[in-house]
Amino acid sequence: MPIADLLAPPALEFRRQDIALGDAEARVLAIVDYPPRVGPAWLARFGDLPGVSLSVHLVPGDPLELLRALNAGAAEYQSRLAQGGSALLRGRWERSLEDAQALLRQIDQEGQRVFRTTVVLLVTAPDRDELARRCRRVEAVCAGAAMRVRPAVFRQEQGLMAAGPWRLLPSDMADLATREMPAATVAAAYPWVSSGLNHGRGVVLGRDDQGGIVLIDRWDPPEGSGIANANVNILGTSGGGKSFAAKVLLLREFALGARVLVIDPEREYRGICAAVGGTWVNAAGGEGRVNPLQVRVTPERDADDEEGGRGPLPGHLQRVKTFFELYLPGLDDTERAVLYDAVLAAYRECGVDWDTDPGAVTVWPTVEDVQRHVSDHPRLHLLLKEAVQGADATLWNGQSRAPGGRDFTVLDVHDLVDASDAVRRAQYFNLLGYAWDLVRRGRATGRRTVLVVDEAWLLADPNTPQALGFLRDVSKRIRKYHGSLVVVTQNAIDFLAPELVRFGQPVLDNASTKLLMRQEARDLETLRDLLRLTEAECTLLASAGRGEGLLLADNRRVWVHTVAASHEATMMSVGPSYDRA
Numbered sequence: 001m002p003i004a005d006l007l008a009p010p011a012l013e014f015r016r017q018d019i020a021l022g023d024a025e026a027r028v029l030a031i032v033d034y035p036p037r038v039g040p041a042w043l044a045r046f047g048d049l050p051g052v053s054l055s056v057h058l059v060p061g062d063p064l065e066l067l068r069a070l071n072a073g074a075a076e077y078q079s080r081l082a083q084g085g086s087a088l089l090r091g092r093w094e095r096s097l098e099d100a101q102a103l104l105r106q107i108d109q110e111g112q113r114v115f116r117t118t119v120v121l122l123v124t125a126p127d128r129d130e131l132a133r134r135c136r137r138v139e140a141v142c143a144g145a146a147m148r149v150r151p152a153v154f155r156q157e158q159g160l161m162a163a164g165p166w167r168l169l170p171s172d173m174a175d176l177a178t179r180e181m182p183a184a185t186v187a188a189a190y191p192w193v194s195s196g197l198n199h200g201r202g203v204v205l206g207r208d209d210q211g212g213i214v215l216i217d218r219w220d221p222p223e224g225s226g227i228a229n230a231n232v233n234i235l236g237t238s239g240g241g242k243s244f245a246a247k248v249l250l251l252r253e254f255a256l257g258a259r260v261l262v263i264d265p266e267r268e269y270r271g272i273c274a275a276v277g278g279t280w281v282n283a284a285g286g287e288g289r290v291n292p293l294q295v296r297v298t299p300e301r302d303a304d305d306e307e308g309g310r311g312p313l314p315g316h317l318q319r320v321k322t323f324f325e326l327y328l329p330g331l332d333d334t335e336r337a338v339l340y341d342a343v344l345a346a347y348r349e350c351g352v353d354w355d356t357d358p359g360a361v362t363v364w365p366t367v368e369d370v371q372r373h374v375s376d377h378p379r380l381h382l383l384l385k386e387a388v389q390g391a392d393a394t395l396w397n398g399q400s401r402a403p404g405g406r407d408f409t410v411l412d413v414h415d416l417v418d419a420s421d422a423v424r425r426a427q428y429f430n431l432l433g434y435a436w437d438l439v440r441r442g443r444a445t446g447r448r449t450v451l452v453v454d455e456a457w458l459l460a461d462p463n464t465p466q467a468l469g470f471l472r473d474v475s476k477r478i479r480k481y482h483g484s485l486v487v488v489t490q491n492a493i494d495f496l497a498p499e500l501v502r503f504g505q506p507v508l509d510n511a512s513t514k515l516l517m518r519q520e521a522r523d524l525e526t527l528r529d530l531l532r533l534t535e536a537e538c539t540l541l542a543s544a545g546r547g548e549g550l551l552l553a554d555n556r557r558v559w560v561h562t563v564a565a566s567h568e569a570t571m572m573s574v575g576p577s578y579d580r581a
Contacts, residue, residue, distance in 0.1 A: 236517025
């Protein structure tokens with residue numbers, strides 16, 4: 001069979017402004033207008049657009065002909081300025097005259113060559129609706145760069161010839177889109193900014209738009225990459241593929257030997273926990289209770305640790321205070337003071353003071369002990385009743401019985417979906433503290449630990465900003481414990497509320513790697529300023545498909561398609577056969 005028959009599509013139909021390529025659709029566009037000035041790599045903006053192929057045709061031109069045209073244009077602008085006019089028109093004419101004079105210097109004095117330049121784009125898509133959507137993206141990107149693009153109407157066949165790798169430029173396409181440019185402008189289109197990212201080692205996150213792999217080493221990145229820590233933020237709206245991307249990342253980190261801890265409010269990770277033989281913990285009133293008053297054994301603190309204190313109790317007491325403020329948000333200052341005195345009394349009753357070694361304590365105080373010490377305060381006593389005898393008692397009233405941290409552990413709080421916001425936030429914070437202690441204990445083994453905080457917006461409580469402040473401290477310190485914090489959330493704007501911004505923004509800023517999935521308009525507006533997103537990037541994020549996102553890492557921005565291998569996809573969908581705790 002001739003090779004041409006192998007390469008050619010099964011059907012080819014040229015229509016008014018698009019093409020049928022077998023089962024696919026295509027459209028040829030040409031750039032017909034350019035701004036007076038272009039920046040470096042000015043064509044690279046098209047490199048990250050899905051389904052877009054770019055062809056540039058350069059034909060040496062006659063510099064004398066362009067010089068004559070520029071001289072005539074400069075003379076015309078000088079004449080207009082001499083005649084006067086409105087301030088707006090004069091400003092435009094002055095800029096045009098400066099541009100013409102600059103080009104004259106480049107060509108005449110610097111001896112730059114001139115090229116007749118034609119830029120043709122071929123946009124392909126699986127159906128006509130998707131083709132229209134991708135063409136609108138191209139038009140938006142061009143408009144953002146002060147360029148104008150138009151379809152090759154009734155010239156799609158000639159356009160396909162110009163867009164293909166055959167070095168053909170039909171005269172119809174040359175007449176439509178050719179512009180003369182000096183060599184400096186042509187050279188400014190290069191070097192091509194590749195959308196790929198490959199450290200040669202690490203974890204494959206997916207593929208870029210050119211089909212190349214996105215391979216990144218967050219733990220030991222190449223020198224000069226700008227990756228200062230292994231933290232990752234995965235941000236996007238519901239249904240955009242955040243959890244899918246997180247699961248792909250976790251499976252591959254686990255395969256490379258990392259421990260994994262997940263706080264799971266939506267029961268997203270139960271399947272992969274089962275697949276890898278991990279431990280799934282029902283921490284929403286099931287078998288996995290975490291006593292918020294227990295001080296866990298952790299390694300000796302570094303000299304610069306923020307907790308300080310003579311022993312571990314002072315630092316843990318701050319967590320206990322935040323826990324009760326989340327659980328009982330309506331207390332006044334007097335009631336909080338009484339409650340904290342009761343907490344200290346409960347610790348003293350169990351023989352725990354500032355210098356006690358937690359490894360020597362066998363029985364820790366519980367919420368019931370705290371309630372007993374506020375018996376003289378009826379309101380506090382009543383408010384704590386739910387945590388002692390009611391529906392919340394299974395969460396906190398008793399000694400801890402959660403596992404001590406396996407290779408893959410999921411702390412599931414999905415059963416709290418119908419609980420109040422106060423209960424959900426308090427338990428989420430309680431589990432975050434527990435997981436953080438497990439991360440710190442893992443430093444002695446030298447193993448890497450990945451801590452996943454999914455739906456982290458649950459900690460964004462303006463009345464108790466200390467909860468988000470704790471997450472901020474974890475993001476700053478986890479690197480010292482061979483750890484990586486993966487924050488997955490759909491409401492990034494909640495982190496930037498005026499009452500929370502000093503805690504929330506560092507969480508977003510501190511991660512050296514960020515994966516932005518599809519965004520709602522409100523969050524996108526905020527992220528555009530925070531992360532300095534371009535108009536083209538905002539357009540892509542507003543309409544990104546499931547699993548697509550913009551990766552910010554290695555001082556680069558890469559449009560990535562998260563892809564799971566067949567065996568990984570199977571692991572994500574298996575039924576529960578895990579070690580249940």
